[in-house]
Amino acid sequence: MSxxxxxLPTAPRGVGHLRGDRxxxxxxxxxxxxxxxxxNLGHATSxxxxxxxxxxxxxxxxxxxxxxxxxxxxxxxxxxxEHLLELEKQVTARGGTVHWARDAxxxxxxxxxxxxxAGTDEVVKVKSMATQEIGLNEALEAAGxxxxxTDLAELIVQLGEDKPSHILVPxxxxxxxxxxxxxxxxxxxxxxxxxxxxxxxxxxxxxxLRERFLRARVAISGANFAVAExxxxxxxxSEGNGRMCLTLPQTxxxxxxxxxxxxTWRDLEVFLQLLPRSSTGERMxxxxxxxxxxxxxxxxxxxxxxxxxxxxxxxxxxxVGREALHCxxxxxxxNVCPVYERAGGHAYGSxxxxxxxxxxxxxxxxxxDNASLPYASSLCGACYDVCPVxxxxxSILVHLRAEHVxxxxxxxxxxxxxxxxxxxxxxPRLWRLAQRAAGLGRFLARGRPTxxxxxxxxxWKWTRTRDLPTPPRETFTQAWAREHGQ
Amino acid sequence: xxxxxFATCLVDxxxxxxxxxxxxxxxxxxxxxxxxxxxxxxxxxxxxTGYRREAVPIVANHVRxxxxxxxxxxxxxxxxASIHHQQAAVARRAGEHALADEAAALAERTYELSxxxxxxxxxxxxxxxxxxxxxxxxxxxxxxxxxxxxxxxxLLRAVRGLDLVELPAADQCCGFGGTFAxxxxxxxxxxxxxxxxxxxxxxxxxxxxxxxxCLMHIGGGLSRLRSGTRTVHLAEIxxxxxxxxxxxxxxxxxxxx
Numbered sequence: 001m002s003x004x005x006x007x008l009p010t011a012p013r014g015v016g017h018l019r020g021d022r023x024x025x026x027x028x029x030x031x032x033x034x035x036x037x038x039x040n041l042g043h044a045t046s047x048x049x050x051x052x053x054x055x056x057x058x059x060x061x062x063x064x065x066x067x068x069x070x071x072x073x074x075x076x077x078x079x080x081x082e083h084l085l086e087l088e089k090q091v092t093a094r095g096g097t098v099h100w101a102r103d104a105x106x107x108x109x110x111x112x113x114x115x116x117x118a119g120t121d122e123v124v125k126v127k128s129m130a131t132q133e134i135g136l137n138e139a140l141e142a143a144g145x146x147x148x149x150t151d152l153a154e155l156i157v158q159l160g161e162d163k164p165s166h167i168l169v170p171x172x173x174x175x176x177x178x179x180x181x182x183x184x185x186x187x188x189x190x191x192x193x194x195x196x197x198x199x200x201x202x203x204x205x206x207x208x209l210r211e212r213f214l215r216a217r218v219a220i221s222g223a224n225f226a227v228a229e230x231x232x233x234x235x236x237x238s239e240g241n242g243r244m245c246l247t248l249p250q251t252x253x254x255x256x257x258x259x260x261x262x263x264t265w266r267d268l269e270v271f272l273q274l275l276p277r278s279s280t281g282e283r284m285x286x287x288x289x290x291x292x293x294x295x296x297x298x299x300x301x302x303x304x305x306x307x308x309x310x311x312x313x314x315x316x317x318x319x320v321g322r323e324a325l326h327c328x329x330x331x332x333x334x335n336v337c338p339v340y341e342r343a344g345g346h347a348y349g350s351x352x353x354x355x356x357x358x359x360x361x362x363x364x365x366x367x368x369d370n371a372s373l374p375y376a377s378s379l380c381g382a383c384y385d386v387c388p389v390x391x392x393x394x395s396i397l398v399h400l401r402a403e404h405v406x407x408x409x410x411x412x413x414x415x416x417x418x419x420x421x422x423x424x425x426x427x428p429r430l431w432r433l434a435q436r437a438a439g440l441g442r443f444l445a446r447g448r449p450t451x452x453x454x455x456x457x458x459x460w461k462w463t464r465t466r467d468l469p470t471p472p473r474e475t476f477t478q479a480w481a482r483e484h485g486q
Numbered sequence: 487x488x489x490x491x492f493a494t495c496l497v498d499x500x501x502x503x504x505x506x507x508x509x510x511x512x513x514x515x516x517x518x519x520x521x522x523x524x525x526x527x528x529x530x531x532x533x534x535t536g537y538r539r540e541a542v543p544i545v546a547n548h549v550r551x552x553x554x555x556x557x558x559x560x561x562x563x564x565x566x567a568s569i570h571h572q573q574a575a576v577a578r579r580a581g582e583h584a585l586a587d588e589a590a591a592l593a594e595r596t597y598e599l600s601x602x603x604x605x606x607x608x609x610x611x612x613x614x615x616x617x618x619x620x621x622x623x624x625x626x627x628x629x630x631x632x633x634x635x636x637x638x639x640x641l642l643r644a645v646r647g648l649d650l651v652e653l654p655a656a657d658q659c660c661g662f663g664g665t666f667a668x669x670x671x672x673x674x675x676x677x678x679x680x681x682x683x684x685x686x687x688x689x690x691x692x693x694x695x696x697x698x699x700c701l702m703h704i705g706g707g708l709s710r711l712r713s714g715t716r717t718v719h720l721a722e723i724x725x726x727x728x729x730x731x732x733x734x735x736x737x738x739x740x741x742x743x
Binding site: 024343376384385414415418423425426428435458469484 | 493495497498499500501502505506509521523524525526527529531532533534535536537538539540541543544546547551572626627629630631657658659661662663664665666667668669670671672673674675676677678702703705706707709710
């Protein structure tokens with residue numbers, strides 16, 4: 001029986017930030033040499049790891065919570081269309097307007113139109129990975145609209161004309177001295193005696209932002225969750241900038257990936273326990289805001305929800321890969337990943353880096369546009385252990401590697417080698433021959449216990465930094481057969 | 487008990503002493519060891535590099551080689567994890583349902599060495615002697631996929647003369663990761679550096695683990711840097727006894743043959 005694909009295509013090229021210019025190995029080669037980055041990341045991630053471990057350790061039913069989170073997400077994805085339609089119905093009933101954006105370009109056009117209709121040329125933004133994904137700030141800027149980030153880390157990234165490197169703490173690659181330098185250089189009216197004391201930095205940002213909060217007529221946010229049953233949106237944050245943006249302006253526009261919907265209000269009970277402990281390592285985050293539509297005389301009088309696909313239904317079509325849509329963007333996987341800790345987020349080329357990025361970015365764009373990401377992992381499994389919704393990231397990585405191999409139209413040298421090895425390893429006679437051939441490498445060793453470092457590719461990639469042992473005279477199975485008269 | 491030994495492609499070809507040590511150890515504990523001659527590889531490398539279709543004939547060969555074995559033991563956490571978690575699945579995906587069922591049944595009877603000793607044979611003191619300072623690295627697949635827990639440490643603590651010292655940040659990946667070590671050689675090396683720093687901080691003579699692959703990576707780095715610290719597989723330590731000690735005792739395990 002043939003299958004009909006009912007979803008939308010993968011995220012289009014030329015818009016948004018899901019693709020890098022260089023492969024992961026190439027980008028990592030440079031970022032690994034950045035000692036400041038390595039120090040900043042190593043310190044930040046080890047600190048958050050310890051905090052997360054401590055607060056998760058306090059919860060006696062953590063494994064059951066994970067299982068519940070995974071089950072709710074799986075059930076939601078199975079009926080995503082129904083839940084989204086219900087969400088639209090409820091948001092509309094409560095005075096909001098729902099827009100459906102097939103991709104980044106459409107979402108940017110919708111939001112730009114809405115901001116222009118509100119008659120303003122600036123907006124304040126709550127941190128939103130979805131808006132980073134689609135390149136909204138750039139699209140607004142092209143239309144003459146200034147988008148002011150109000151999350152401290154996003155503000156730092158914006159003032160520094162940089163790119164986010166982490167999904168929760170986008171400026172993790174910067175230390176306080178570097179942040180002070182950015183503020184001094186770019187923040188209008190900043191105190192020239194500003195030090196790198198965290199409180200002083202925060203107060204400088206606060207003064208800078210306060211003015212914008214009080215002025216703004218339009219705010220743009222993302223959403224951590226949207227409850228279909230009640231049409232409620234939910235933003236989980238630490239700084240209070242979310243609350244300022246969600247309550248003060250006249251118009252609120254929320255851009256949300258379609259996978260963020262949850263069926264019922266009660267489902268939030270599970271996620272609001274899983275998310276803060278997994279992300280910032282706190283028992284509960286300082287500010288959780290929920291709102292449904294508009295309330296006359298209180299808060300924004302105009303609310304727009306922009307539902308974003310941008311490759312998500314393409315991900316949903318993959319039976320193994322669709323689990324990546326369960327992600328609640330906590331970043332626990334990034335904080336525990338030994339590869340991310342050393343290479344940093346920029347090396348992944350996408351606003352979604354780290355383990356979840358390595359499975360989500362290639363699926364959103366189509367694997368061939370991010371072909372090096374599924375291989376940017378040693379498959380250690382630490383991410384799977386900490387994921388609050390138990391996404392089996394290692395299995396998806398292996399699956400995407402196969403998708404990449406199977407997508408090749410022409411046979412690569414690597415494929416030739418692996419096909420030959422497969423033949424050798426599936427025939428005892430050929431395998432013995434292959435082992436004999438490997439044993440010939442002994443001659444290169446000239447009697448020494450290790451092979452010379454200068455070897456042809458791909459072996460040189462190993463021997464540049466590690467010795468290889470000299471192959472033995474006999475294999476174990478050969479010697480055993482000989483000694484046991486076989 | 488009759489135990490079929492799966493040497494694994496890497497051990498068989500590059501570090502046969504690990505398989506010898508496994509055989510010697512099991513025989514010393516009173517069991518009969520057989521080595522099915524048709525064995526080669528479990529297919530993990532192919533599966534993890536994206537060649538799952540090409541892995542199917544390798545799985546078929548493995549199943550054929552070990553057909554009828556009562557218990558299969560391998561000195562490798564990653565190979566046993568692949569046998570448990572990947573072999574049946576890749577066969578099934580390729581439509582080879584009979585092979586998938588056989589692979590799944592075989593997996594039930596396949597054990598990583600420390601799991602076999604502690605869970606099946608019920609021993610933690612295997613009568614070994616290894617008078618050296620040793621630190622243990624828990625390989626990722628044995629730690630997170632097989633969940634061997636502290637079985638290897640229980641076994642090491644019972645070894646006479648062994649000074650066991652805890653490895654700092656032990657649960658951090660060493661950076662091997664199969665073809666990752668070559669495709670992302672730079673990141674792999676960065677991870678290796680931190681693992682080596684932690685090993686060297688213990689002043690251990692030997693770093694041990696249940697996977698020859700990780701040990702080749704860690705040992706390769708320690709050797710290149712002329713650190714003086716070596717890697718020795720867990721099987722070799724557990725097989726080592728006083729009987730085989732020579733006047734020229736080094737950190738090479740004294741495995742009698």
